[in-house]
Amino acid sequence: MARPKELTQDLAVVLGGAAVIATGFYWSVGGFRNAEQNAPKRKVVVLGMGYCGGAIARHLAQVEDCAVVGTTRGEEDAVNRRLGVRTLVMGGTEADRAQRAVDELFAALKVADVIVATAPPGADTGDPFLADSQLKTLIEAAASRGTLIIYLSSVGVYGDQGGCLVTEDTPAVPRTARAKRRLAAEEMWRELPSKRFSIVRLPGIYGAFRGPLAKASEGNTLIVKEGHVFSRIHVDDVVKLCAKLVSSVDDDSYWSQGANVINCCDSEPAPQHEVSAFAYTLLGRIVPNAVPFEKADLSAMQRSFYEESRRMDNTKLVGLTGALKYPTFRTGLAACLEEEKLVHASKNAGLARLKNIWRLPLSAASALIDGAKGIVCRDPVIRVALIDNGSLKPEATFSLRRLAIAVEKAASAQGLRMRVDPVAARFADRIPAQDLGGRQAEVLDGWLKRVAAEEGKRGKILLLPLLIGPSATLSKSMPAAARAIPNLGEVSLAPCLVCKCPVIMEPGAIGATEVAGMLADRLASTEAADWTGEKDFVFVCDHGSPVARVAAAREAVREELERQLKRKVTGTCMERRDGPEYDFNGTLLEDHLMALPQGARAAVALLFLQEGRHAGPGGDIATIVKEAMEKRPDLKVVLTPVLAGHPGLIDLLLKRTEKRVPLALMAH
Numbered sequence: 001m002a003r004p005k006e007l008t009q010d011l012a013v014v015l016g017g018a019a020v021i022a023t024g025f026y027w028s029v030g031g032f033r034n035a036e037q038n039a040p041k042r043k044v045v046v047l048g049m050g051y052c053g054g055a056i057a058r059h060l061a062q063v064e065d066c067a068v069v070g071t072t073r074g075e076e077d078a079v080n081r082r083l084g085v086r087t088l089v090m091g092g093t094e095a096d097r098a099q100r101a102v103d104e105l106f107a108a109l110k111v112a113d114v115i116v117a118t119a120p121p122g123a124d125t126g127d128p129f130l131a132d133s134q135l136k137t138l139i140e141a142a143a144s145r146g147t148l149i150i151y152l153s154s155v156g157v158y159g160d161q162g163g164c165l166v167t168e169d170t171p172a173v174p175r176t177a178r179a180k181r182r183l184a185a186e187e188m189w190r191e192l193p194s195k196r197f198s199i200v201r202l203p204g205i206y207g208a209f210r211g212p213l214a215k216a217s218e219g220n221t222l223i224v225k226e227g228h229v230f231s232r233i234h235v236d237d238v239v240k241l242c243a244k245l246v247s248s249v250d251d252d253s254y255w256s257q258g259a260n261v262i263n264c265c266d267s268e269p270a271p272q273h274e275v276s277a278f279a280y281t282l283l284g285r286i287v288p289n290a291v292p293f294e295k296a297d298l299s300a301m302q303r304s305f306y307e308e309s310r311r312m313d314n315t316k317l318v319g320l321t322g323a324l325k326y327p328t329f330r331t332g333l334a335a336c337l338e339e340e341k342l343v344h345a346s347k348n349a350g351l352a353r354l355k356n357i358w359r360l361p362l363s364a365a366s367a368l369i370d371g372a373k374g375i376v377c378r379d380p381v382i383r384v385a386l387i388d389n390g391s392l393k394p395e396a397t398f399s400l401r402r403l404a405i406a407v408e409k410a411a412s413a414q415g416l417r418m419r420v421d422p423v424a425a426r427f428a429d430r431i432p433a434q435d436l437g438g439r440q441a442e443v444l445d446g447w448l449k450r451v452a453a454e455e456g457k458r459g460k461i462l463l464l465p466l467l468i469g470p471s472a473t474l475s476k477s478m479p480a481a482a483r484a485i486p487n488l489g490e491v492s493l494a495p496c497l498v499c500k501c502p503v504i505m506e507p508g509a510i511g512a513t514e515v516a517g518m519l520a521d522r523l524a525s526t527e528a529a530d531w532t533g534e535k536d537f538v539f540v541c542d543h544g545s546p547v548a549r550v551a552a553a554r555e556a557v558r559e560e561l562e563r564q565l566k567r568k569v570t571g572t573c574m575e576r577r578d579g580p581e582y583d584f585n586g587t588l589l590e591d592h593l594m595a596l597p598q599g600a601r602a603a604v605a606l607l608f609l610q611e612g613r614h615a616g617p618g619g620d621i622a623t624i625v626k627e628a629m630e631k632r633p634d635l636k637v638v639l640t641p642v643l644a645g646h647p648g649l650i651d652l653l654l655k656r657t658e659k660r661v662p663l664a665l666m667a668h
Contacts, residue, residue: 042246045108046070047129048118049080049087050647052152052205052238056116057085059239064246069108071101073517074651077413109138114148114246121185123524124532130188143194148249150242153201155231155263157183160308163227167313168201168261176304177527198245199261200238203312206332207235208339209409216279218401219437223306224273225293230305231265231312232275234326234335238264244321257320265312268328275329282337288437297395299617301525301641380460381417383451384408384657387444388466389473390424391612394435397428399610399644403466406650414654420464423447425473444478448485459489462660464653466609467496468515469553471545482663492660497652498553504659512553514652515643516560519605522640523565528603535600538565539592541621542607543614544573544585551584554607561605569605574614574621589621593628593637601636608642609649615642 049070061084156179248254326332400422408420428441576585608615
């Protein structure tokens with residue numbers, strides 16, 4: 001039987017050297033049909049293709065044989081496309097492309113059998129999809145005709161339960177602004193006229209290269225708070241539940257068991273320090289001494305985690321799905337370690353990535369590998385240094401390590417062969433190794449010498465700056481350090497996160513939109529999300545630089561944030577040099593705060609990438625704010641978290657690797 005010529009194509013997946021060919025998948029608004037068998041497929045729309053949403057989408061497409069389309073605010077993931085998931089990029093700077101994505105989403109919703117919603121609620125609009133009147137109308141129509149609705153929520157809606165057992169019948173009493181917004185979003189989905197819907201309440205989700213093992217490998221602190229327990233869930237078990245819900249959509253007896261609200265948690269709630277200690281033991285590393293909660297140096301976001309304690313009951317989950325794949329963190333973390341070892345084994349790289357990173361079962365991954373028609377990719381591994389300015393604070397090094405792991409994983413997911421190391425431009429090598437989990441921090445010149453010894457002139461090296469703007473670290477220190485090392489291979493430099501150079505960046509792609517979006521999300525996570533009065537102010541604060549181009553990068557972010565928030569945003573700096581020649585930095589933060597009107601409230605969006613001496617608890621900016629409020633008790637000032645940890649940062653860093661410039665082309 002001939003395949004439809006307009007949309008049929010082979011599914012070619014290149015993973016770690018194995019070219020995997022699968023035929024017969026195509027997208028059709030009129031049907032979503034299997035081209036070889038002409039059998040109707042169940043049509044699934046995933047609203048929000050993040051870590052969990054992407055894993056669900058890939059499983060439904062590859063294992064459950066569904067036709068899946070998903071949405072993202074970032075860039076399209078080529079791996080999702082190759083594994084049969086159609087990704088729609090919402091928003092962005094290309095108006096025509098954005099409108100096509102909207103049109104295709106509307107068409108998909110009109111015929112969807114299943115809608116999986118994973119996006120967090122907005123600051124003041126509730127669920128971002130139901131807040132859009134056109135989307136809400138389409139989703140309501142889908143619910144009316146019997147479409148299954150799955151909404152991924154959070155166990156945070158239960159609030160603090162004092163360590164007591166929590167079932168689906170426990171009243172929701174959210175305490176934090178985030179949890180209150182999440183419960184409000186739940187209610188918006190509940191109001192739909194759906195015959196089939198399920199609210200899946202999730203705790204922290206972990207998996208290979210994400211969670212306790214990753215943190216232990218970086219030397220995270222073990223914090224002890226008496227009586228504090230929490231639950232978690234392996235991403236495979238989230239996928240398993242969603243697959244069960246989809247496969248049971250027409251089974252009335254299944255839904256009569258009360259699948260409308262499900263706590264998707266493992267069977268062993270435990271304190272954070274026990275989980276971390278087990279991760280250290282699995283890795284064969286010395287378990288560090290625990291730090292009492294009262295003495296721990298934590299951000300406001302981290303501290304809020306310890307203010308609530310719950311023992312989640314998963315009786316309903318097990319009754320609906322059967323035994324969990326990973327019922328405890330012990331079995332789950334052991335499996336994660338084996339998966340990570342498999343990924344690192346080059347001879348099994350293709351199978352490992354299919355099975356673990358994209359959450360395919362071993363049988364499905366093996367079947368695809370067995371049908372491979374490609375050959376092993378022999379492209380050399382690029383040695384990447386993820387470089388920050390450097391700090392004497394251990395937390396900055398831990399943060400840089402987490403980011404390096406995340407960038408390497410994201411690159412691998414796109415079929416890019418990169419080994420990413422955390423490297424400081426200066427200072428970090430002075431931190432005692434025992435304060436860094438027994439692993440000494442590297443600075444740039446030492447890293448370059450090590451890579452030169454390991455790779456020689458055959459090596460390919462990329463210097464990837466973890467910098468907002470084009471500071472002297474990027475324009476002078478990094479090139480000079482590379483040129484000073486003999487026998488170094490081919491060296492390239494990537495641009496900073498906000499790059500206004502017209503030679504490198506096309507208009508609309510300078511990075512200001514992405515960074516402003518991260519700041520907007522950070523603001524939405526604070527109580528200032530609801531501040532819209534005449535005496536409410538928003539500032540974007542950076543360190544302050546003697547380089548005008550760095551201040552221009554901040555200004556570009558400020559303008560974009562002002563556009564996104566639809567309100568005035570003021571640029572400011574933590575410190576600056578004296579003299580009119582440095583007026584481009586603007587007014588100091590402390591001067592802005594002291595000049596605010598009586599009874600004002602101010603939200604300070606920190607244009608800082610990591611916690612350290614300046615940003616974070618006890619840092620310079622926190623001290624400036626504290627002293628301002630002591631002098632002006634009428635003021636209320638809140639600070640956003642730093643940008644590290646925001647998934648958009650990883651996406652933007654990976655984009656910057658595509659714009660690398662050979663060192664040989666740069667002027668001395």
